[in-house]
Structure formats: C-alpha cells, structure tokens
Amino acid sequence: MRLLILGGTKNLGRHVVEAALRDGHEVTLFNRGTTNPSLFPEVRRLLGDRADPSALAVGEWDRAIDMSGFLVRDVRLSAGLLRDRVGHYTYMSSIAVYADKTTPGQDEFGPLVPWPVDAPDNEFTMDLYGPAKVRCESLLTATFGDRTSAVRSGFVVGPYNPDFGNWGTALAQGTRMECAAGAGQPIQYVDARDLADFLLLEVSGPFNVVGPTRSMAELAAAWRSVVPDPAPMDWEPAVDRFHLDDEGIFRLDNSRALAAGFRPRPDAETARDYVAWVQDGNTPPDPPH
Structure with a gap:
C-alpha cells in the first residue's frame, strides 16, 4: 500500500x-x-x-x-x-x-x-x-x-512517548512510583504500538481507541509487577492532588474499536517494555502540557 x-x-x-x-x-x-x-x-x-x-x-x-x-x-x-x-x-x-x-x-x-x-x-x-x-x-x-x-x-504509553514516563523511569531506576491521583481514580490508556497498528487499518468513522478501564491502584500493581522488589508506591507526592478530568472520560466504550481490530496488550507487557527502553539509556520526553 x-x-x-x-x-x-x-x-x-x-x-x-x-x-x-x-x-x-x-x-x-x-x-x-x-x-x-x-x-x-x-x-x-x-x-x-x-x-x-x-x-x-x-x-x-x-x-x-x-x-x-x-x-x-x-x-x-x-x-x-x-x-x-x-x-x-x-x-x-x-x-x-x-x-x-x-x-x-x-x-x-x-x-x-x-x-x-x-x-x-x-x-x-x-x-x-x-x-x-x-x-x-x-x-x-x-x-x-x-x-x-x-x-x-487519550494517554498514549510506550517508548518515545511521555505519558507514564515517570513510572517507567522510577521502575527502571528502583525509585518510588508517584501518583497524584487517588488509588480509586479510573484510567484508560493505549500502548502506542497497538494504536499504531489500529491507525494502519482502513476503517470508517470515529473510534475510541483506548484500553480497558482500570483503577490507578490496579494499574500501578500491574506496572510494579514487572520488576523484582519494587519500591513502595507514593500516593502522596509533593504536588496538589488532582482528579483526571472527571471519571466518565476514562470509562469510554471501546467496543467499536475492538470489533474493528483493535488489540490492546496487557498492562504488564507495556510496562516491561517501557522499563527496558529506559534501562537501555533512553529518556522519556517531557509531556506537551
């Protein structure tokens, strides 16, 4: 093509x-x-x-x-x-x-x-x-x-991308993962490679290309599982606690994208590859905002 x-x-x-x-x-x-x-x-x-x-x-x-x-x-x-x-x-x-x-x-x-x-x-x-x-x-x-x-x-995670880069860096360096959102805050993201694969599909109309909804606590546990003896999680970093743009926007229905061929990989695989990328000497880019 x-x-x-x-x-x-x-x-x-x-x-x-x-x-x-x-x-x-x-x-x-x-x-x-x-x-x-x-x-x-x-x-x-x-x-x-x-x-x-x-x-x-x-x-x-x-x-x-x-x-x-x-x-x-x-x-x-x-x-x-x-x-x-x-x-x-x-x-x-x-x-x-x-x-x-x-x-x-x-x-x-x-x-x-x-x-x-x-x-x-x-x-x-x-x-x-x-x-x-x-x-x-x-x-x-x-x-x-x-x-x-x-x-x-929404959030696009993986090598070359800034989202969740602080978590990947913390795990790669053996420091504490920080999260200013509450443990129960719902979140959706997508691995950049899975999103790229979807972008190559010839489909028509709008699509919510987001992974399944997790709580921040569930997501943190999946990420921490990829390294031995991770440092304790810091749920109270030295920044104001924030709420991620209300809960509904991270509980979107992705069934239309799944039916069209979207295949999100497990969170642990995304985390493991991000940590390995940082350990190879790469630095996540700064967020655009």
Missing part, C-alpha cells in the same frame, strides 16, 4: 512508521524535516509546513494518516489538496472531543464540544484543542465522506 504520513518522526508517529515498514508498505513522509531528520532514511520525504502543504500537490496514495493536524486551517489545506488523490484519510483525534466528562460508558456518538464563536482556526491553545479536533473531524467527513476515520485516544 502507498502510505502518506503527515508527521511521523516523533512520539506516536515513529511507531506508525515502524509498523508500516514492518508490514511492507511504501511510505512517504510529509513534515518540516526538523524533528529527528535522520530517522527512516529508506523512506521518501516531502518537506513542507502544514501552513504551506504545496509539496502535497503532486502524487497519489492509497492512504493518508494525519498525525500532526492540530490547527483547523492546516487540516483544511491538506484535505483540499488530497481529496482526489488519496483513497482514505485517517485522522489522529482525541478523547478531548467529548462534551460529557462524567457519564461512564459513552460510545463514539455522544455529544461533542462546540466550536467557540469567533475562535481563530489558525492558532493553538489548550482551550481549543478539543473543539479543533471536533471541527477537523467534521471537515474531513464533509470532504471524504466514508473514506475517512477519526481515531480518538
């Missing part, structure tokens, strides 16, 4: 490219060429900025996977250029699209956050993150119809 990846050289994008090459796809990367430019020397590269995607004006691909579409303007520009030259457009979205943060068991067709009146479509702020994802999903559906999918995830 001829695959165009917008982004592809950091965090989750690296896993998508690795999975695509593993599966024998012909990969083209479109990005600025400034982040990890030496990665994947065997693939074709188109250099350009999302604000000026003219490098995409020539060429045809079976699939496009958009890993870097944060601004509505940027996604609109790429969609307009690629509408008649890609067979399917997959958009990396977020669980931040949901308006209801409290009701457990929501599927993909619950209420979404609205776009604020007079909000700029070419500027990024955390307040606009969820609304921008909703608006990008909508414009892609209007452009591609059933030839598009929106993959919604």
Whole structure:
C-alpha cells in the first residue's frame, strides 16, 4: 500500500512508521524535516509546513494518516489538496472531543464540544484543542465522506512517548512510583504500538481507541509487577492532588474499536517494555502540557 504520513518522526508517529515498514508498505513522509531528520532514511520525504502543504500537490496514495493536524486551517489545506488523490484519510483525534466528562460508558456518538464563536482556526491553545479536533473531524467527513476515520485516544504509553514516563523511569531506576491521583481514580490508556497498528487499518468513522478501564491502584500493581522488589508506591507526592478530568472520560466504550481490530496488550507487557527502553539509556520526553 502507498502510505502518506503527515508527521511521523516523533512520539506516536515513529511507531506508525515502524509498523508500516514492518508490514511492507511504501511510505512517504510529509513534515518540516526538523524533528529527528535522520530517522527512516529508506523512506521518501516531502518537506513542507502544514501552513504551506504545496509539496502535497503532486502524487497519489492509497492512504493518508494525519498525525500532526492540530490547527483547523492546516487540516483544511491538506484535505483540499488530497481529496482526489488519496483513497482514505485517517485522522489522529482525541478523547478531548467529548462534551460529557462524567457519564461512564459513552460510545463514539455522544455529544461533542462546540466550536467557540469567533475562535481563530489558525492558532493553538489548550482551550481549543478539543473543539479543533471536533471541527477537523467534521471537515474531513464533509470532504471524504466514508473514506475517512477519526481515531480518538487519550494517554498514549510506550517508548518515545511521555505519558507514564515517570513510572517507567522510577521502575527502571528502583525509585518510588508517584501518583497524584487517588488509588480509586479510573484510567484508560493505549500502548502506542497497538494504536499504531489500529491507525494502519482502513476503517470508517470515529473510534475510541483506548484500553480497558482500570483503577490507578490496579494499574500501578500491574506496572510494579514487572520488576523484582519494587519500591513502595507514593500516593502522596509533593504536588496538589488532582482528579483526571472527571471519571466518565476514562470509562469510554471501546467496543467499536475492538470489533474493528483493535488489540490492546496487557498492562504488564507495556510496562516491561517501557522499563527496558529506559534501562537501555533512553529518556522519556517531557509531556506537551
């Protein structure tokens, strides 16, 4: 398959490219060429900025996977250029699209956050993150119809990714894992490799690509099980206790994604591989917020 990846050289994008090459796809990367430019020397590269995607004006691909579409303007520009030259457009979205943060068991067709009146479509702020994802999903559906999918995830865990990097580092170094959320706080995440595999599937519509709901205590126990004699868990770190955006947003229904081929691996496997990655000398990146 001829695959165009917008982004592809950091965090989750690296896993998508690795999975695509593993599966024998012909990969083209479109990005600025400034982040990890030496990665994947065997693939074709188109250099350009999302604000000026003219490098995409020539060429045809079976699939496009958009890993870097944060601004509505940027996604609109790429969609307009690629509408008649890609067979399917997959958009990396977020669980931040949901308006209801409290009701457990929501599927993909619950209420979404609205776009604020007079909000700029070419500027990024955390307040606009969820609304921008909703608006990008909508414009892609209007452009591609059933030839598009929106993959919604929350925490993405694994090598190259920041989420839960503090736990992986603590276990690798034999120090105490810290958690500022309560032990009973529900949580969902996804292993970056499992998410990458799902992004390569040609499916249509929105999907909650999140793992099963765990309590923080259950998740911590699974992670601590991967090393001998782990240090005691610290549930009272020197930061204000926080609540992870209300309980409903981490009790989403993932049955639609499971039916489409999503296969989340066990928590202990994710933890074991993250710890090994840190022990090999790697440092988790800082969180983006």
